[in-house]
Amino acid sequence: MRTPSQSRNSNRQQQKLNPNSVEPFNLVEPIPVVTMDDTRTMAQLLEARTVGNEDAIVVPEITAGNFELKHGLLTLVQNKQFFGHDKEDPHAHIRYFNKITSTMKFPNVPSTSVKLMLFPFSLEGAARIWLEKEPPRSILTWDDLVSKFINKFFPPSKTTNLRNEIMRFQQRFDETFYEAWDRFNDLLRACPHHGFLELHQLDTFYNALNSNDQDSLNSAAGGNFLDKMPRDCLRIIESKSKVHNSRNKPVVVKVSLSSSTLGISPDIAELKDMVKALLLEKKNRT
Structure with missing residues (x-):
C-alpha cells in the first residue's frame, strides 16, 4: 500500500516523463499578507479617489435620532x-x-x-x-x-448697472405718474441691495418727473414736496397713484390753493389729471 508521499512522488515522475501532462489547478488562492505600509497606501488611494466626488456643501452632523426630512x-x-x-x-x-x-x-x-x-x-x-x-x-x-x-x-457688475439705471431714471413722455412710479419700484426690487436711502429714492423719483406731476406733488404737500418726511412723501405718492390708476371713478386729492410754484392753479392741474384718467379708462375699455 502506497503512502500519500509515495503517490505524490509517483505523479511528479510521470509528469517529467510526459511533458504534455497538465498539473492539477489549485483552487485555493494564497492569502496575501498586508503590512502597515500597504494599509496606509490603500487609504491614501481611497481618499484620492473619493475627494473629487465630495459635495461642495458640508452639512454639520445631525445627532437627533428621530430626524427625518418629509x-x-x-x-x-x-x-x-x-x-x-x-x-x-x-x-x-x-x-x-x-x-x-x-x-x-x-x-x-x-x-x-x-x-x-x-x-x-x-x-x-x-x-x-x-x-x-x-x-x-x-x-x-x-x-x-x-x-x-x-x-x-x-455679480457686482449687474448691481452697478442697475444702480446706474435707478440714478438715471426719467419719466417717459407718454408715461403716466402711476406707470412711472410702478416702473421705478420695479427697478428698486430688481436690485434689493442698491444701498439708496429712502430719502435718496424719493429725491431721484421726484426729479425724474415732468413739471406737471412735480407741481401736483408740491400741491398735495402744501409746499415743497421734498421738505416732508419720507413717510408723508410716500403717502402722497400712493394717493396720487390711486388717482391715476383708478378705472372706475377717479379720486381727486384735495390740495392747498397756495402751493403752485409755476403759476398753475392746483384745481386746473387736478382737472387735467382727472381728464387723463378718463381718457386712459376709455382707452382701456376699447
Missing part, C-alpha cells in the same frame, strides 16, 4: 427651482426658499443644517451645474452658500 417639504422646494437664467432673481429665490424651510421645525436640529441639506434640490440647469463645480467642502455655512450663490447669479 417628502412634502422636498416637493415644495422643487416646485420652484432656480435655473440660473438672466431674468431670474436670485434674491427672490433665497426669500422663497427661506419662507418654505421656515414652515417646518425639527427638534434639536438647526434650521441652517436643514437649509444646507435642501438647497441643492432647489437648483436645476446651469445653477445645479455651478454648485457641482464648486470645490469640495468649500461651503461650510448657510451664509457662505447664500454669498456664493448671489455673487454667481447677481
Whole structure:
C-alpha cells in the first residue's frame, strides 16, 4: 500500500516523463499578507479617489435620532427651482426658499443644517451645474452658500448697472405718474441691495418727473414736496397713484390753493389729471 508521499512522488515522475501532462489547478488562492505600509497606501488611494466626488456643501452632523426630512417639504422646494437664467432673481429665490424651510421645525436640529441639506434640490440647469463645480467642502455655512450663490447669479457688475439705471431714471413722455412710479419700484426690487436711502429714492423719483406731476406733488404737500418726511412723501405718492390708476371713478386729492410754484392753479392741474384718467379708462375699455 502506497503512502500519500509515495503517490505524490509517483505523479511528479510521470509528469517529467510526459511533458504534455497538465498539473492539477489549485483552487485555493494564497492569502496575501498586508503590512502597515500597504494599509496606509490603500487609504491614501481611497481618499484620492473619493475627494473629487465630495459635495461642495458640508452639512454639520445631525445627532437627533428621530430626524427625518418629509417628502412634502422636498416637493415644495422643487416646485420652484432656480435655473440660473438672466431674468431670474436670485434674491427672490433665497426669500422663497427661506419662507418654505421656515414652515417646518425639527427638534434639536438647526434650521441652517436643514437649509444646507435642501438647497441643492432647489437648483436645476446651469445653477445645479455651478454648485457641482464648486470645490469640495468649500461651503461650510448657510451664509457662505447664500454669498456664493448671489455673487454667481447677481455679480457686482449687474448691481452697478442697475444702480446706474435707478440714478438715471426719467419719466417717459407718454408715461403716466402711476406707470412711472410702478416702473421705478420695479427697478428698486430688481436690485434689493442698491444701498439708496429712502430719502435718496424719493429725491431721484421726484426729479425724474415732468413739471406737471412735480407741481401736483408740491400741491398735495402744501409746499415743497421734498421738505416732508419720507413717510408723508410716500403717502402722497400712493394717493396720487390711486388717482391715476383708478378705472372706475377717479379720486381727486384735495390740495392747498397756495402751493403752485409755476403759476398753475392746483384745481386746473387736478382737472387735467382727472381728464387723463378718463381718457386712459376709455382707452382701456376699447
